[in-house]
Amino acid sequence: MKNILKPLAVLAAxxxxxxxxxxxxxPAKDKPITIIVPFAAGGxxxxxxxxxxxxxxxxxxxxxxxxxxxxxxxxSIGANKVAKAAADGYTLLVHHIGMATMPTLxxxxxxxxxxxxxxxxxxxxxxxxxxxxxxxEAGNYAALTKWINANKGKINLGNAGVGSASHLCGxxxxxxxxxxMTPVPYKGTGPAMxxxxxxxxxxxxxxxxxTTSQIEAKKVKAFAVTTPKRLTTPALKDLPTxxxxxxxxxxxxxxxxxxxxxxxxxxxxxxxxxxxKVALKDPDFVKKQEGLGAxxxxxxxxxxxxxxxxxxxxxxxxxxxxxxxxxxxx
Ligand code: ASP
Numbered sequence: 001m002k003n004i005l006k007p008l009a010v011l012a013a014x015x016x017x018x019x020x021x022x023x024x025x026x027p028a029k030d031k032p033i034t035i036i037v038p039f040a041a042g043g044x045x046x047x048x049x050x051x052x053x054x055x056x057x058x059x060x061x062x063x064x065x066x067x068x069x070x071x072x073x074x075x076s077i078g079a080n081k082v083a084k085a086a087a088d089g090y091t092l093l094v095h096h097i098g099m100a101t102m103p104t105l106x107x108x109x110x111x112x113x114x115x116x117x118x119x120x121x122x123x124x125x126x127x128x129x130x131x132x133x134x135x136x137e138a139g140n141y142a143a144l145t146k147w148i149n150a151n152k153g154k155i156n157l158g159n160a161g162v163g164s165a166s167h168l169c170g171x172x173x174x175x176x177x178x179x180x181m182t183p184v185p186y187k188g189t190g191p192a193m194x195x196x197x198x199x200x201x202x203x204x205x206x207x208x209x210x211t212t213s214q215i216e217a218k219k220v221k222a223f224a225v226t227t228p229k230r231l232t233t234p235a236l237k238d239l240p241t242x243x244x245x246x247x248x249x250x251x252x253x254x255x256x257x258x259x260x261x262x263x264x265x266x267x268x269x270x271x272x273x274x275x276x277k278v279a280l281k282d283p284d285f286v287k288k289q290e291g292l293g294a295x296x297x298x299x300x301x302x303x304x305x306x307x308x309x310x311x312x313x314x315x316x317x318x319x320x321x322x323x324x325x326x327x328x329x330x
Contacts, residue, residue, distance in 0.1 A: 026089050026267075026268050026271060027060050027061065027063040027089065027090070027271075028063075029061070029062075029063060031063075031090060032063065032064040032065065032066050032090070033060070033063060033064070033065045033066070033089070033090050033091075033092060034065075034066050034067075034068050034090060034091050034092070035049050035052070035053055035065060035066070035067050035068070035092045035093070035094055036068050036069075036070050036078045036079075036081055036082050036085075036091065036092065036093050036094075037049045037067055037068070037069050037070070037071075037078060037094055038070060038071060038072075038075035038076070038077060038078025038079050038093070038095055038098075039069065039071050039075060039078070039160055039164070039187065039188030039189070039190070040069055040071045040160075040186065040187040040188030040190045040191050041067075041069045041188070041190060042188070042190025042191070042193075043160065043188035043189045043190035043191075043192075043193070043206075043210055044096075044126065044189065044206065044207035044209040044210040044254075045075075045094060045095070045096055045188070045256065046067065046069060046188065046190060047209055047210065047292075048094060048123060048124060048126075048209060048256050048289070048294070049067050049094035050067050051285055051288050051289065052094065052123060052258070052276075052279055052285070053065035053066070053067055054285075055278070055279035055280075055282040055284070055285040056272075056275045056276060056278070056279045058278075059274065059275035059278035059279065060271070060272075060275045069188070071187035071188050072161065072187055073161055073162070073163070074098065074102065074106065074160060074161035074162045074163030074164040074167060074185075075095060075096070075098045075102065075160070075161070075163060075164055076098075076102060076106070076109045076110065076111070076163060078093065078095070079093060079095055079098075079099070079102075079109075079111060080109075080110045080111045082117070082259065082260075082261055083110075083111035083112075083116035083117060083261060083262070084111075084261070085261045086261070087118075087260065087261040087262060087263035087264040087265075088264070088265075088268070089260060089264055089265070089268035089269075089271075089272060091260070091261065092120070092258060092259065092260050092272070093117070093258070093259040093260070094123070094256055094257070094258055094259075095256065095257060095259065096165050096207075096254050096255065096256045096257075097165050097168070097253075097254045097255055097314065097318075098163055098164060098165060098168075099113050099257065099259075099311055099314075100113070100311050100314035100315045100317075100318055101163070101165075101168050101314075101315075101318045101322065102163040103315060103319075104315070104318060104319045104322045104323065105162075105163050105167070105168060105171075105322050106162055106163040109163070113311070113315070114312070114315075115262065116261070116262050117259040117260065117261065117262055118259065118260040118261070118262060118263075118264045118269050118304070119257065119259060119304045119305075119307045119308040119311065120257070120258040120259060120260055120269060120272050120273050120276055120304055120307075121257065121258055121273055121276045121277070121280075121297070121301065121302045121303060121304055121307050122255055122256070122257045122258075122297045122301035122302065122306075122307045122310060123255070123256040123257055123258060123276075123280070123296070123297060124255065124256055124289055124294045124295060124296050124297055125253050125254070125255045125294065125295045125297065126207040126208055126209050126253065126254045126255070126256070126292075126293065126294040126295075127207070127208050127225050127226060127227040127231055127253055127254075127293055128165070128166075128169050128205050128206060128207055128208070128225070128226040128227075128252050128253075128254060129205070129206065129207075129208055129211045129215065129222055129223075129224070129225055129226070129236065129239065130169075130173065130203065130204075130205050130222070130223045130224045130225075130226065130242065131196065131203070131204055131205075131206065131211055131214070131215065131220045131221060131222050131223065132144065132196070132202060132203050132204075132220065132221040132222075132223065133196050133197070133198075133199045133200075133201065133202055133203075133220065133221070134197065134199070134218070134219060134220055134221060135199050136202065136221050138221070138223075139221065140223065141223045141224050141240055141242075141245045142245075144223050145177070145245075148177060148179050149179070152179055152180075153180075155179070155181040155182065155202050155203065156181060156182040156183070156184050156201050156202050156203075157170045157174070157181040157182065157183055157184065157201070157202065157203045157204060157205075158183075158184045158185075158186060158189070158192035158195060158196055158201040158203070158204040159183055159184070159185055159186070159189070159192065159204070159205075160185070160186055160187070160188050160189045160192065161185045161186070161187065162185065164189075165205075165206075165207065165252075165254045166189050166192070166204060166205050166206050167183070167185075168252065168322075169205035169206075169226060169252050170183065170203075170204075170205050171325065172250065172252065172321075172325055173205060173242075173247075173250075175325040175326070176242070176247040176250055177247070181202075181203070184201050189204065189206045189207070189210055190210070192204055192206075193206070193210060193211075193214060193220075196220055197214065197219045197220060205226065205252075207254050207294075208225075208231070208233065208236060208292055208293030208294065209289070209292040209293065209294050212233060212235050212236060212291075212292045212293050213235075213292070215235050215236065216235040222236070222239055223239070224239055224240050224241060224242045224245055225239050225240075225241050225242070226241075226242055226250060226251065226252040226253070227241060227251065227252075227253055228241060228243055228251050229241065231293055233290075233291070233292070233293040236293055255297075255310075255314075257307055257311070258272070258276055260272065269304065273302075273303070273304055276302065277302050280296055280297055280298065280302055281298075
């Protein structure tokens with residue numbers, strides 16, 4: 001027995017040295033870290049990931065951090081890519097509430113949210129806005145309601161694919177107003193926004209980090225916010241909540257988080273979480289996010305275990321809402 005145990009102990013010690021050495025040299029100066037964004041460039045998830053990459057660069061010793069848009073299937077292609085990537089700290093994922101809603105909203109996703117990732121921490125909370133093409137005759141929510149009822153069967157609603165946040169919000173909106181609309185899926189709400197501005201689609205629900213500047217520039221019509229309280233951002237503060245417009249209990253806030261593949265060494269996870277925490281306190285990052293209606297996480301959700309608890313609570317919260325609204329997708 002002893003003879004078997006001794007080589008095993010030597011092997012274990014060798015592995016520990018290798019793992020330690022791996023983490024010690026991390027991040028290597030000549031090896032970029034890739035953040036996978038599961039949606040198209042130019043949208044809200046892309047924006048937060050790019051701003052975060054910039055803010056995490058310095059605390060990670062000036063390493064280059066690149067953003068790779070692996071868009072499609074409502075965010076599940078990119079998330080799956082990270083779930084299956086090498087667990088070496090060089091491939092990370094920025095994803096949103098879809099991590100919690102996709103498992104209920106979409107029946108078949110090729111990865112397990114709870115067990116295929118290391119949770120590195122939450123990034124921000126972002127309200128959504130209900131917006132419309134600029135040529136829409138309705139100028140406020142009451143007029144929009146009339147327009148919706150007069151145009152049943154003809155309205156289309158952009159989203160970032162089945163399982164995305166815009167999809168979830170759009171489904172809840174249709175269920176609340178009891179009118180079915182035709183979904184028009186894009187690889188992200190960046191490209192969907194271009195079509196909304198161009199008048200190819202009628203309505204969309206999207207994060208304020210993508211809609212604020214378009215609302216400010218009057219390139220789209222804005223009807224309401226999806227949070228229970230009105231917002232304080234100057235360009236958005238006059239928008240009513242859907243709740244006060246009669247859609248009682250309507251409450252959708254999107255959050256984003258940072259993840260690594262399961263099995264990423266603990267000390268690499270710690271380095272990444274430390275860098276994330278520095279980024280979340282970076283005044284430039286905070287200012288950019290706040291200017292777009294987002295709230296940067298400043299509480300215990302900065303800690304991986306707390307973010308994981310939060311995501312589990314979000315899964316538990318959203319599952320019955322999605323089921324009750326009957327808004328599944330295959
Ligand atoms: N806002 C998008 C969504 O609806 C995704 C994106 O392009 O960031 O999920």
